[in-house]
Amino acid sequence: MTTFLLATIAxxxxTASVVKRVPEGQVYSLYRGGRLLRLLQPGLHVVLPGLQRIGHRxxxxxxxxxxQEALKCAHDVRGTVYWQVLEPERADAVIDQVEQLIRSGALDALEAEPAVAKENRRDLGSRLKQRLNAALRERxxxxxxVELEVA
Structure with a gap:
């Protein structure tokens, strides 16, 4: 009886390690030999352990x-950037660095701007959004x- 129980548990x-469930609203990248094999859409999928692995969720x-950063022009800037993935097959390569890409792109754009007046925050946010999208769309x-607060 214990042999049957051990075989059943094994x-x-x-089965649990082979079958992967991708939740709604997510995509998993499946890798084989270090190369992207395909994207797993929401649902149940069979993944071969040892040969294939889930790279990114x-x-x-x-x-x-x-x-929240201090700029060279002595202004403290706090902000919130809302972003989303449109093409997961292109975003997979940089998904681990996307927060750093957005943060550095926002700071570079803010440093390039002249002194920021409080009444121009909406315009500045719009220009910042356009500059960030120019860099992120190809990815x-x-x-x-973009919401900004300038102190």
């Missing part, structure tokens, strides 16, 4: 990045909104 463990819903991502 069979269940193997990409959330397709909106993401939020908060930042399959888009900034949907």
């Amino acid at each position: 069979c269940l463990a193997v 990409i959330d397709l819903s909106g993401q939020v990045l908060h930042f 399959g991502m888009m900034v949907t909104r």
